[in-house]
Amino acid sequence: MRDPFHPPAEAIELSAILSALSDPTRLAILVRLADTPEEIRCGSFGDMGAKSNLSYHFAKMREAGLVTVRSEGTSRYMSLRRADIERLYPGLLDQLIASARSTVTKAGVAAHATGT
Amino acid sequence: MRDPFHPPAEAIELSAILSALSDPTRLAILVRLADTPEEIRCGSFGDMGAKSNLSYHFAKMREAGLVTVRSEGTSRYMSLRRADIERLYPGLLDQLIASARSTVTKAGVAAHATGT
DNA sequence: TCATTTGTTCAATGACTTTTGAACAAAAGG
DNA sequence: CCTTTTGTTCAAAAGTCATTGAACAAATGA
Numbered sequence: 001m002r003d004p005f006h007p008p009a010e011a012i013e014l015s016a017i018l019s020a021l022s023d024p025t026r027l028a029i030l031v032r033l034a035d036t037p038e039e040i041r042c043g044s045f046g047d048m049g050a051k052s053n054l055s056y057h058f059a060k061m062r063e064a065g066l067v068t069v070r071s072e073g074t075s076r077y078m079s080l081r082r083a084d085i086e087r088l089y090p091g092l093l094d095q096l097i098a099s100a101r102s103t104v105t106k107a108g109v110a111a112h113a114t115g116t
Numbered sequence: 117m118r119d120p121f122h123p124p125a126e127a128i129e130l131s132a133i134l135s136a137l138s139d140p141t142r143l144a145i146l147v148r149l150a151d152t153p154e155e156i157r158c159g160s161f162g163d164m165g166a167k168s169n170l171s172y173h174f175a176k177m178r179e180a181g182l183v184t185v186r187s188e189g190t191s192r193y194m195s196l197r198r199a200d201i202e203r204l205y206p207g208l209l210d211q212l213i214a215s216a217r218s219t220v221t222k223a224g225v226a227a228h229a230t231g232t
Numbered sequence: 233t234c235a236t237t238t239g240t241t242c243a244a245t246g247a248c249t250t251t252t253g254a255a256c257a258a259a260a261g262g
Numbered sequence: 263c264c265t266t267t268t269g270t271t272c273a274a275a276a277g278t279c280a281t282t283g284a285a286c287a288a289a290t291g292a
Contacts, residue, residue: 014219019138074268095211103130190238190289
């Protein structure tokens with residue numbers, strides 16, 4: 001499979017980053033990516049919904065400039081574009097991750113509402 | 117005019133905050149609010165678009181828990197809900213303001229794209 | 233009372249979002 | 263070659279978003 005398109009760093013817009021993270025599922029994906037030092041295989045998010053829907057969420061995050069996606073065999077591996085985002089918006093990504101962590105549980109979805 | 121509804125602090129969701137700030141006009145409003153120590157009269161944003169559209173944007177920000185709106189005479193005054201947001205998501209609001217400042221110019225809309 | 237100021241609400245429009253299942257594509261393994 | 267694995271793309275549906283101008287409401291001031 002071919003590697004997908006990624007926007008160049010200069011084209012990463014703040015509003016697009018926030019838009020990408022305005023969805024609870026994608027916030028949960030962010031936290032999982034932040035909690036994992038290596039790349040994550042896209043398939044390992046299977047507990048978060050249907051394949052086609054996840055594919056849609058991955059594309060959103062990739063098009064916003066939040067993640068890099070790499071193809072290998074039949075699989076795809078994702079990781080955060082830490083350096084690019086840090087250079088454009090210093091401190092932003094870490095802060096978003098910290099805030100998201102307080103909202104997202106290990107299970108994958110929102111807490112706060114349930115009081116945990 | 118009656119004061120509008122505001123969500124209680126516990127109901128302020130991260131995804132709603134990010135959603136409210138995923139729009140360039142509202143990011144510009146955020147920066148203007150952050151740059152002004154006192155409340156701002158809603159009418160003073162007239163350079164950012166049509167009245168009815170601004171009213172829509174104000175409502176979005178208010179419903180997300182980002183701002184407080186107070187009525188006085190025929191006017192409305194807006195300010196950031198700094199304390200509430202700081203307690204729920206420490207550091208988040210200041211970071212978003214800092215990042216937004218690098219994207220938004222005094223004129224009101226986006227820079228970065230134009231290279232300024 | 234009548235007009236002005238300030239802002240909201242409404243209806244309409246066109247565009248985007250999220251979600252689903254079915255169809256498709258590409259690599260790998262038998 | 264056939265099958266399995268992994269993931270994308272497509273079409274459809276239902277919902278939300280941003281924007282506009284017109285109509286409305288409420289306070290103020292002549």
